[in-house]
Every structure is written in C-alpha cells, then in structure tokens.
Amino acid sequence: MSDVNVSDFNLAELTRMDQDEAARQMSICNACRYCEGLCAVFPAMELRRAFDGTDVDYLSNLCHNCGACYDACQYAPPHEFGINVPQAMADLRENSYPRYVWPAAFSGLFTRNAFWIGLAAVTFVAAFIAGVIGWHTAGAMFATHTGNGAFYRLIPHGILVAIFGTLLGYAILAMALSVRRFWRATHGGEPLAAGSIRQAIHDTATLRYLHGGGPGCTGVSGRPSDHRRWCHHATAYGFVLCLASTSLATVCHYLGYEAPYPVWHPVVILGVLGGIGLIAGPIGLLTGRPASARGKSRPADIGLVFIVMLLATSASGLAVLILRATPLMGLALTLHLGIVAALFVSLPYGKFVHGLHRVAALVRHAHEQRAAARG
Ligand code: SF4
Ligand code: SF4
Structure with missing residues (x-):
C-alpha cells in the first residue's frame, strides 16, 4: 500500500x-x-x-x-x-x-487534518483577541498588567472556565464514545479481570513494547536506539505535568490565590517542567520518525499535525511566563489560549486518539494472554 x-x-x-x-x-x-x-x-x-x-x-x-x-x-x-x-x-x-x-460524520476531519486544526487555531486566537479588544480596548490589550489576578483583568476567570470547560467536556465525551466503539468492535466481550487492567496500565506507562525487542526503535538513522521511547515518555509526561499545573492553578484560584504565580510556585514549576517535556519530546519525535513510515502517500500526516500543535501549545505557554510582566502579555496570553482551545477540540480528531486505541488494545492483549496462560 x-x-x-x-x-x-x-x-x-x-x-x-x-x-x-x-x-x-x-x-x-x-x-x-x-x-x-x-x-x-x-x-x-x-x-x-x-x-x-x-x-x-x-x-x-x-x-x-x-x-x-x-x-x-x-x-x-x-x-x-x-x-x-x-x-x-x-x-x-x-x-x-x-x-x-464519534460522531461518524466528522471522520473527514482526519483527511484534511492540518487544514481543519489550523483553521480552528486561527479562529480561536482571532476570537480571543477580538474578545479582549471588544471587551476592553486595544490599549488594555497592550498595557502592562501585574499582580494578583493580572490575567483575569483581560479575560475574567469565569469566562475562561465556561469556554475551556465546554471544549474539554466535549472532547472527553467524543473520545470516550470513540474508544467505546473501538473497544466494542475489537474486544470479545468477556468480563475483564483487574489484573488485565493493571498489566495494561503498567505496559502503557513504561512503553514496554517500544524497545524493538531489546535494542530499541529504528529511527531515521536506521540504527536501533531508545531515542523514540524517551521522546514518547517526555511528551506524555510533559502533557500530564501541564495538566497537573492547570488543575493545581484551578484549586489555588478557588482558594483565593489568583494567577500569575511567582516562579517558585508549584503551579509554575509543574508548568515549566511540563512545557520543557512538551518541547523536547515532540522535537525528538519529529527528528526521529521511523524509517519504515517514510515514503507514504497519505493525504494527511496527523502525527505531524499533533506534534506541531503540542509544540505551539508549550512554546506559547512558556511565552506567557516570560512576557507576563511586559506589554506583550495580552498578545501572548490570547495566542496561548487560542492554541489550547484548538488543541482541546482537535483531541478526538487527530493523533491523540492513537494513545486511547493503544491502551484499549493493550487491555485486550493482557486479557488474552492471561486467558491463554490459564489454558
Ligand atoms: S514494528 Fe510493530 S509489529 Fe514490528 S516489532 Fe515493532 S511493534 Fe512489533
Ligand atoms: S515473516 Fe518476517 S516479519 Fe513476519 S514473523 Fe517472519 S521474519 Fe518476522
């Protein structure tokens, strides 16, 4: 093919x-x-x-x-x-x-993945910029905002929660229904033992099968190495750390301690570590793509689109941190929020689903192997 x-x-x-x-x-x-x-x-x-x-x-x-x-x-x-x-x-x-x-009518989003996700990113960034300027003025957008609640003087926290809660809620629903369809189609239907799920979680967290049978994965160089496995780890755990940072920031906010936080704060430390993982991992994946995947004439390289989105998300997040006490904070913030919004809505319609299908397949694999071992 x-x-x-x-x-x-x-x-x-x-x-x-x-x-x-x-x-x-x-x-x-x-x-x-x-x-x-x-x-x-x-x-x-x-x-x-x-x-x-x-x-x-x-x-x-x-x-x-x-x-x-x-x-x-x-x-x-x-x-x-x-x-x-x-x-x-x-x-x-x-x-x-x-x-x-899910929904099946959206299957075409995979075919022109770069176009749709790029369009979503441009639309969300433009909407955030227009929203800030429309709500305040262009002067407010390029003013220096510092101190407790500086971000929310541009965009109120309640509005951010409503927007991102809706987008993420939709993405989680769509991914759950998609993976349920995959699971129902590919699993025999027998009840699962807790041990199968534990085994699958372990195999997923350690990327057990990304060793190439021992010496590692064959990348662009054609020589086996663990480069790709470590880049997957950096990307996945970078994503988890960014999620932990955002979750902790939400808790802090409702305890009355508003962003932006000082550099020693756990929200910032988790975010910076996660951002570094989400830059180093995707760059490594970009430069070490498997030789066997080259030369394909697929209309959309959804892996490349996802890598670019992860890089844009982490780079714009780090830009907010660096520029937050300058007049460019408003621009950096709206850019970052627009890219994150596009990332959220694209999760069910891009390479991210690969992780969900993989976990489902590993659960089934653990289940089958345990059943075979029992005879
Ligand atoms: S390329 Fe796929 S099938 Fe072949 S050894 Fe690697 S994981 Fe297994
Ligand atoms: S046919 Fe090739 S890929 Fe398949 S098991 Fe034999 S050596 Fe491995």
Missing part, C-alpha cells in the same frame, strides 16, 4: 485494501513466527488462525512501528512476499481512527 495515492480511494475501499494486506502479511508471519519475541503483535497473532477486519484493526493498534520486525525479516522487499509489517500496520492504524470516531 505504501506507493498508492490513497486520495484516489474512499475510506471503505481503503480499509478493505489495508485490512486485506495486513491479514495477508499476518498469515505469512503466523507460519514463520521468527519475530514472536519482539512485541505484543506476534503473541496476539499466534492466538489466531485467521484474521478478520476487527482482528487486524486490533493488531495494528498494538504495533508501535518500532521497525524491528522489518529489519529482521527475510521476506521483506525485494522478496516476492513483500512483508513490511510496520508499514501495513501503520496504514491500517491510521484509517482505523476515522472509522471509530
């Missing part, structure tokens, strides 16, 4: 072609089994004799695209079998996101 211009196909045709290709490759791998120790995909594959659409959807969301099986494969191109599991899984995984999205 890697040389096909996918814009010539609709999602249903593309799905059938990608599922057929993944099933073909899995059937060959199931006879070979040379790669069974590399990751979760191969043990899960070995529990099956045939691969229907939901089976390969599930397997594709277990794959981390580490490239180890491609490097190890004696049947990789130019062999006539043309085995390239990372590519087949990446193609299928990408088209699994729009197929399980």
Whole structure:
C-alpha cells in the first residue's frame, strides 16, 4: 500500500485494501513466527488462525512501528512476499481512527487534518483577541498588567472556565464514545479481570513494547536506539505535568490565590517542567520518525499535525511566563489560549486518539494472554 495515492480511494475501499494486506502479511508471519519475541503483535497473532477486519484493526493498534520486525525479516522487499509489517500496520492504524470516531460524520476531519486544526487555531486566537479588544480596548490589550489576578483583568476567570470547560467536556465525551466503539468492535466481550487492567496500565506507562525487542526503535538513522521511547515518555509526561499545573492553578484560584504565580510556585514549576517535556519530546519525535513510515502517500500526516500543535501549545505557554510582566502579555496570553482551545477540540480528531486505541488494545492483549496462560 505504501506507493498508492490513497486520495484516489474512499475510506471503505481503503480499509478493505489495508485490512486485506495486513491479514495477508499476518498469515505469512503466523507460519514463520521468527519475530514472536519482539512485541505484543506476534503473541496476539499466534492466538489466531485467521484474521478478520476487527482482528487486524486490533493488531495494528498494538504495533508501535518500532521497525524491528522489518529489519529482521527475510521476506521483506525485494522478496516476492513483500512483508513490511510496520508499514501495513501503520496504514491500517491510521484509517482505523476515522472509522471509530464519534460522531461518524466528522471522520473527514482526519483527511484534511492540518487544514481543519489550523483553521480552528486561527479562529480561536482571532476570537480571543477580538474578545479582549471588544471587551476592553486595544490599549488594555497592550498595557502592562501585574499582580494578583493580572490575567483575569483581560479575560475574567469565569469566562475562561465556561469556554475551556465546554471544549474539554466535549472532547472527553467524543473520545470516550470513540474508544467505546473501538473497544466494542475489537474486544470479545468477556468480563475483564483487574489484573488485565493493571498489566495494561503498567505496559502503557513504561512503553514496554517500544524497545524493538531489546535494542530499541529504528529511527531515521536506521540504527536501533531508545531515542523514540524517551521522546514518547517526555511528551506524555510533559502533557500530564501541564495538566497537573492547570488543575493545581484551578484549586489555588478557588482558594483565593489568583494567577500569575511567582516562579517558585508549584503551579509554575509543574508548568515549566511540563512545557520543557512538551518541547523536547515532540522535537525528538519529529527528528526521529521511523524509517519504515517514510515514503507514504497519505493525504494527511496527523502525527505531524499533533506534534506541531503540542509544540505551539508549550512554546506559547512558556511565552506567557516570560512576557507576563511586559506589554506583550495580552498578545501572548490570547495566542496561548487560542492554541489550547484548538488543541482541546482537535483531541478526538487527530493523533491523540492513537494513545486511547493503544491502551484499549493493550487491555485486550493482557486479557488474552492471561486467558491463554490459564489454558
Ligand atoms: S516479519 Fe518476517 S521474519 Fe518476522 S514473523 Fe513476519 S515473516 Fe517472519
Ligand atoms: S514494528 Fe515493532 S511493534 Fe510493530 S509489529 Fe514490528 S516489532 Fe512489533
């Protein structure tokens, strides 16, 4: 599928072609089994004799695209079998996101991802700037505001809570319904044991299968290393720290202690550490993208769009911190708020869903492996 211009196909045709290709490759791998120790995909594959659409959807969301099986494969191109599991899984995984999205009518947002998310960012930034200037004056926008509650003199806290509470609430609802559709389609329906969930949480938090079977992931250099795993860690934990900073700031606000906070305050420390993680991680992911994912002719690179959004969010957040006692605070703040608003609404319609599908697939994998071990 890697040389096909996918814009010539609709999602249903593309799905059938990608599922057929993944099933073909899995059937060959199931006879070979040379790669069974590399990751979760191969043990899960070995529990099956045939691969229907939901089976390969599930397997594709277990794959981390580490490239180890491609490097190890004696049947990789130019062999006539043309085995390239990372590519087949990446193609299928990408088209699994729009197929399980909620609402289904929004599946097209994945196809022109950069356009829609860019449009949302520009619209939100413009709306925040217009709101501040309309509510106050252009002079207030470029005045120096300092001291307790300085941010909220430009945009009242209650309005921010209403806007971001609504956007985040919608994003959480849409993601929960999307992942429920994925789960229902790919899970057998048996009740889950707590141990399966514990195992999946552990595997997710440690990125257990992003080791490439030991030596690490094959990046742009073609040499295995742990670079990609550490960049994933920095990105994920940077996101968590930023979330913790925002949550703590909300608690402080309702205790009567308003932003901006001094640099030693835990809200700022968490935010700065999270921001650094969200800059270092995405830059590392950008520069160390897997060799096996190159050369694809997909119409939208949703991973790249998500990386750019994370970088824009963290860079604009750090700009607010640096410029908060200057006349540029208003501009930095409205820019940051607009980008965060666009990030929130784009969460269910971009690469972020990859994390949710991955966790669901790992829960199922832990469940299956425990059941197989019990016999
Ligand atoms: S990727 Fe290649 S070597 Fe690995 S199991 Fe499949 S066919 Fe065998
Ligand atoms: S690319 Fe890595 S994670 Fe994906 S199937 Fe191959 S070894 Fe497993």
